[in-house]
Amino acid sequence: MDSPTSTRYHRDVRAFIPAAAEVPGYLTMPAAHAAIWELAKAHLAVRNNDSHTLYAYGLARALVERVEGADTDVVLPAILLHDTGWSTVPDDQILDAIAPGGGRPDLVRHHELEGARIATQILTTLGHPKPVIDEVVAIIDGHDSRREAISLNDACVKDADKLWRVTPHGLTIVQQWFGLDHDEALRICSARVQPYLLTDAGRAMGLALAAVASIDQVPQRAGLV
Template sequence: MTKLQPLANHYGSDVSADVPTAPDGVVSLHGRDAAIWEQAAPLLAVRDNDAHTLYAYALAQSFLAAHPEADPAVVGPAILLHDIGWSQVPPDEVLSAISPSGGRPDLVLLHEREGRRLAEGILAGVGYDADRSARILQIIDGHDSRREALDIDDAIVKDADKTWRLSPHGLDTVMDWFGLDRDHALRLCSARVHGHLFTDEARATARALAGLESANLWPQRRALLEP
């Protein structure tokens, strides 16, 4: 659980009035994308895909800041809708699609095709721009199986999706997916992320996340947690 409230105030005074209201780097989910999220969320309640999608969306927003040539109106909906197709795969078969011991490419393709179909209905239902909808659907249908990025929008979606694996939530999730301790999960996710990203921003972020998680495993850090 993410810590949202302090356990103490060692300084002793209230400094909340001195905190900037809109600093660079803090992103949000609102407006057009929030409306799409409301439609997508019920279809994402599979293997923690709902939380994964929110974290991936936040990563995508961060990467967008470095790419003014990218279209946020394509990237945002595409990342929010990219995994809704897993709702059409039997729950007990979902993890077999991405298992370290093999994988089921047929299920990966199925979730992409079904994701495109479901996303088409959602985008039409909210009256989304037709040209952008077509680009969003193209990104969804191939976001995992397609090895190359179609354009910068597709690259950002792919990178945000993969980089999540090295986030604290990503590692927590992968640990429970496959019964791995944190060391094994970090090594598995690193192998599946580094060398498979398209943008410099994602590569730097992935390296930083993996470095921070490495420190969590050092005996020196573990010793600080001992009573």
């Protein structure tokens, strides 16, 4: 038996830790999704799209548990593949395409079309049913340029994609991309996320993430453990 990890409580509490399967929200990636990831990750190794995709996948997993009627067989492959098309855009142009106050809608559209093509190839290779492939491709083809959702599954993908921006990881990456401090990143990201979320669950998650990020920077929090 390992020694207790706490310096305050001199007893071992590990016997009371539940199995992962019993913990709400605790997730791992099942084999079917891991297979998609293995084929997608080479297309995601640009501008932090790989880590963004994994966090967005986690958010999508939480969303589909709370959005009645959402189809995990569509939403989760779609979120794993939605940004693969950025691999076909020159790396030095990607930030131009997504920067606040500017943007390159032509490149945004290009990455959607290429992402749809790549998704078709990967899901066909893995033997996914054609109706699933068709719906995933329809979602990816417009996931950024199309503001309105074409389906409940599309709404979940859109929300998970946007919610990443107000996660700790998303805020850190946005700070690095555009030379912002934490407060600036939180304000610009939250303003570009909260009004455009499409599901009640997504809106609740967005406000919760923004609230936690806000508390991180109030003066009352400074200096506390």
